[in-house]
Amino acid sequence: MKLSKVITPFFCIAFLGIAEVGHTEHRVYFGNLHAHSKLSDGNSTIDPGEAYRIARVEGNLDFLSLSEHNHMLTGDEMASLIQAADQATSSNFVALYGQEYSTINSGFNHTNIHNYPEAIPDWLNGQYQRVFSQVLADFALNNLGTTILAGFNHPHEFATDYGLKSDYNGDWTGFIRDLDPFVQLIAIGNGPADVNNKSFVPTQNERFEHRDITKGRWFQYLSHGMHLAPKVDHDSHSPTYGFRVATRTAVWIDGTFNKARLLEALSSRHCYSTEDMNLTIIARVGDGNLPGDIIEEVAGDSIAINLSITDSDERAARYIVNVYSGVMGSENVAIRVEDLRRVRTGNGDVSLMLPTETDVSLYYVIHIKQESSDPVSGCSRDDAYLAPIWVEGQIGDDWPSDSAPYASSRKSKVYHLANCGYVQSISSKNLEYHQDPPEGKRLHKGCPR
Numbered sequence: 001m002k003l004s005k006v007i008t009p010f011f012c013i014a015f016l017g018i019a020e021v022g023h024t025e026h027r028v029y030f031g032n033l034h035a036h037s038k039l040s041d042g043n044s045t046i047d048p049g050e051a052y053r054i055a056r057v058e059g060n061l062d063f064l065s066l067s068e069h070n071h072m073l074t075g076d077e078m079a080s081l082i083q084a085a086d087q088a089t090s091s092n093f094v095a096l097y098g099q100e101y102s103t104i105n106s107g108f109n110h111t112n113i114h115n116y117p118e119a120i121p122d123w124l125n126g127q128y129q130r131v132f133s134q135v136l137a138d139f140a141l142n143n144l145g146t147t148i149l150a151g152f153n154h155p156h157e158f159a160t161d162y163g164l165k166s167d168y169n170g171d172w173t174g175f176i177r178d179l180d181p182f183v184q185l186i187a188i189g190n191g192p193a194d195v196n197n198k199s200f201v202p203t204q205n206e207r208f209e210h211r212d213i214t215k216g217r218w219f220q221y222l223s224h225g226m227h228l229a230p231k232v233d234h235d236s237h238s239p240t241y242g243f244r245v246a247t248r249t250a251v252w253i254d255g256t257f258n259k260a261r262l263l264e265a266l267s268s269r270h271c272y273s274t275e276d277m278n279l280t281i282i283a284r285v286g287d288g289n290l291p292g293d294i295i296e297e298v299a300g301d302s303i304a305i306n307l308s309i310t311d312s313d314e315r316a317a318r319y320i321v322n323v324y325s326g327v328m329g330s331e332n333v334a335i336r337v338e339d340l341r342r343v344r345t346g347n348g349d350v351s352l353m354l355p356t357e358t359d360v361s362l363y364y365v366i367h368i369k370q371e372s373s374d375p376v377s378g379c380s381r382d383d384a385y386l387a388p389i390w391v392e393g394q395i396g397d398d399w400p401s402d403s404a405p406y407a408s409s410r411k412s413k414v415y416h417l418a419n420c421g422y423v424q425s426i427s428s429k430n431l432e433y434h435q436d437p438p439e440g441k442r443l444h445k446g447c448p449r
Contacts, residue, residue: 033098
């Protein structure tokens with residue numbers, strides 16, 4: 001396979017560039033991107049500095065983001081949060097700051113916005129279109145080199161969350177246009193938040209309890225064309241930063257671990273979510289890519305994947321690897337590819353070959369199930385989901401002036417009605433239009449979609 005081009009979010013281009021990706025060695029760092037202190041609605045005795053200390057010392061986290069509610073923050077409080085994060089950051093711990101934007105009321109739901117230094121005023125709550133297409137976009141253009149990233153929190157109502165109904169009237173084109181450049185993450189697990197018991201601290205034997213993660217809402221957003229990696233949030237309101245549950249957001253970083261590298265990795269979606277607090281997965285995609293990358297060019301009809309799986313305290317665990325595949329923008333959720341199922345016992349490598357298509361934009365999600373008795377959480381099964389791998393087909397721009405009723409790819413044995421959504425995923429070099437059903441091809445099942 002030749003080197004692949006990787007698409008980078010526009011607000012990171014200034015300092016990341018769009019470059020060829022070579023072979024690199026990565027390490028995994030574990031953390032949490034959703035927590036609160038006394039600056040908003042966390043425990044009233046815990047200031048940001050103490051929250052970061054607990055996460056580092058007692059929670060064994062490599063990073064923590066305090067995401068205070070935007071409408072509870074003053075400008076001075078935001079400044080104090082930024083200062084506390086800077087002071088708490090060291091060579092082995094990164095303290096991030098953020099804000100949990102908007103409200104759950106009226107179907108808006110919350111979105112964490114990280115590394116944006118101004119408290120978003122409460123009168124902008126619920127105005128997703130304005131905040132993302134104007135406020136954040138203007139800041140990014142005027143502060144090139146500053147990485148801003150966001151993540152959907154606790155998804156609930158798919159048809160209304162995050163302004164889809166109130167701001168966009170269900171228009172996915174506008175929704176993706178405005179939010180996809182900034183929103184790189186979505187929570188596939190959350191809590192327990194302890195909002196009704198903010199003084200709760202578990203006993204030593206109750207720490208790091210198991211908590212399930214689930215893919216359902218995430219897969220729906222992927223099917224509509226969003227580029228989202230999974231995170232798993234603690235949503236901490238009690239002083240239990242990192243040790244309340246065993247779930248973790250894990251991030252791949254090449255080289256020195258610091259704030260800039262962490263933000264770069266998260267904005268590139270180089271991460272996975274795991275129910276096991278130390279399940280280490282190193283993934284290599286093709287010629288140096290990672291899960292989370294959007295790959296534009298692929299030579300051949302497949303991409304090689306290698307997974308190195310290690311758990312230092314569950315060395316005899318059984319691992320079941322499944323791969324889900326979907327078509328970008330099809331609105332059909334990804335399905336499991338049975339032929340790509342792999343099983344191994346113990347630490348080691350798993351290799352896969354993902355099939356690709358030149359005329360369709362695909363994405364793949366890798367799910368790893370660990371079967372063992374976890375000595376920390378006591379659970380016999382833990383799940384991990386890796387960020388998707390997107391393989392972009394070239395979308396055809398040349399539409400015929402007449403109204404040909406049928407379309408197909410030169411390389412496919414199926415044809416479509418011209419108004420089928422799949423037609424837009426066929427590369428221009430392979431796209432053909434027909435006045436009559438083409439001979440030797442069968443009609444796409446369920447067409448038009």
